Amino acid sequence: MASHVQVNFPASIGSRQQKIKTSPAMLLKTVVTTVCEKQKLGNPDDYTLIYNRKPLDLSLSCRFANLPAGAKLELVKAKPNKSGGLVAVAVQLESGGRITGKYPAGTSLWDILRDSERQSQGKLAIFGRRAPAEVNGVTKLGKFIQILNKAGPDAQPMVSLQPLCVVGNQEFTGSAQLKSTTLHRLGITSGSIVIRVMFRPSTDLDPVVPDSPLVGPPTTTTSEPKVVKDDTTGQAEHTPTSPVIAACLPVPVVTPQDSNSTVTSSVMTVNNSLPKRHVEVFNPVESNLVPAAAQVDVPDSFYRLTPEDAKLLIQQQKQQRERVENAAFKTQAMRDKEVQSQQRKYPETSIRFRFPDRHQVQATFRSSETVGDMYTFLTGVLLSEYHQFTLYTTPPHRNLDDLQATLYQAQLAPASLVYVTFAQGSVAFGSYLKREYTGQSKDLQVSDPLLPRLPDATPTSTSTSTSPVPTQPTSVTTQPPATSHSKVPKWFKMGKR
Known part of the structure; x- marks a missing residue:
């Protein structure tokens, strides 16, 4: 790519030279026009450029013409186009x-x-x-x-x-x-x-x-x-x-x-025809309850990274990187279409509001409804003295203060847990909710998840022998030892004293 070129004039025009500063996007036709204007040669359409005895395509830019820095070009008369100039x-x-x-x-x-x-x-x-x-x-x-x-x-x-x-x-x-x-x-x-x-x-x-x-x-x-x-x-x-x-x-x-x-x-x-909220009120969960997953005592080998796990992680990272690198360029219309398809995938959003007294209220919204609709719903659920409140999600802590954003844009679809904090900053002596909602409160039933079967932490020789498939340590021990009896090279032997 040339930063400047030197244009030489033949004897028929006049033995002269002209140095032209160029840029990567500058057309060669612009170079000819600049030279003709400075040297007052007349119509620039009558001239062309030659480099190494070969005519140059004036429609190319200096970037694509592959001209070195300080290239010496020759300005000559252009030949008439035989094709009629079409x-x-x-x-x-x-x-x-x-x-x-x-x-x-x-x-x-x-x-x-x-x-x-x-x-x-x-x-x-x-x-x-x-x-x-x-x-x-x-x-x-x-x-x-x-x-x-x-x-x-x-x-x-x-x-x-x-x-x-x-x-x-x-x-x-x-x-x-x-x-x-x-x-x-x-x-x-x-x-x-x-x-x-x-x-x-x-x-x-x-x-x-x-x-x-x-x-x-x-x-x-x-x-x-x-x-x-x-x-x-x-x-x-x-x-x-x-x-x-x-x-x-x-x-x-x-x-x-x-x-x-x-x-x-x-x-x-249309706006008034809102979906049924399916409001549910849950009592506070006892703090001394320990999740079933936390009661399982797993051995230390459960957290040890095996070679198979490392290979699987590397393969997943490689596939994800290839998926990103080989992805086709998407237009704005294509991206908008994908967003609309995701919104159609989750037409409704289930929101569970958690209050400072650990009561929870669950309601259903359209994913196209706004954050302001959630504030309006809670205003009808809470007592009049608790209408000053703020909604946020965690982790990370993020205030839901954009009232015009839809639930999908606020990243709340299809289900989210939203925390409620009040301006008073203290827990109420009674309940925050109205009587018609506190009367239908119930306990939150949490089912224990299915836990995977864990291998024994201390495998015995009998379990290893009865296993139809050999474990990884068994396959490792069958490998021949490293070169412990390999011959010592001559150059490594110590000389005689």
Whole structure:
């Protein structure tokens, strides 16, 4: 990779030299343009570079041209292109699709994008895209309600999306830059090239109007009913005079005139239809009870690491490392899909609240409910003088103070033990709970887990002989001893005195 190059001029142009500082991302075409501007040689499209008597591809950067530091290049007149200067261009979109075509070397990136938009026959909108500047909420219902409620003077601001072209390792955006950048200027006069097109927000904000799409080409509105769709590309339609139909949303069909009131009431109905809590109250567990697992006396050999255990641990670490290293790159959409699948796996979460007096209350929540719903539930369970409390989990100690986080985001699904601490900092003389809950308290039944059968700590010779499979110590003793009677080499023998 060259940090600078030296460009020599032949006698036909004038025996001169020019030293150009370069960067890894600098195109060789930029080197030619810089030399022509400094030496006032005219049009840089008429020249090319030669290194070691071989012409260089001006579309390459200094990183990929494999030029050493201080490389001596030669600037010569470029030969006319025999193929007519047609370049095969593939415009690759963010969705993965491609639009191909052949263009002269003097075509600008702006004209290529315009032609690709015409080839799509209205299915692709490269220019004139719009998207909401910010959308609060992660559900389709939340986005839908925001669009309906903010279609007035205080409308949600919309941002215009402008195309961003990536050619090689260079980015071109803005109408002025796209119009001034041609294929010939990029050093591409023949062959094929891929132009990646992405969309970035611009600084112009406009209020949303009812018949303007979120993202995509403009659509014509008719008097027929339209169906609101929210796909992965974010395209949507809304006709002011047509009823809104959303089959995937748990809301009835409404019209835009009464959409604000009707949709809001529907949301309240959905939120009020909470699942049954299945509340259970457990008495304090006696402190002198010892778990059954702690009553088992295991020998010291149980904690000794055997060669087989070490091999198994090494193999597991190797498999985990290979799984991480060989994992494919995941897009944001793929990661969101995995999170949604995990949330569907645990639709409900069982929470057990433990109070300072060691009483416990167990309830069931939806995994999509928030931490604030837990605070609301405990407010209805506790007495009025104990409504100032804080929830936390341990270990490690972590306060549950984000009331907007869902139970899945708070890492409480599918079941968790949550501790309750009060502002008073002292244990109540009576009970924290209301009478209707203290009357249904019961003892917590804990079943003893099945313990594995442990081998005898002091194996005898009879047990070893009757065992059908030889143990590890037996197999070790059958190995031949180390070279105890090996012959001493001559060079190690002591000389005669």
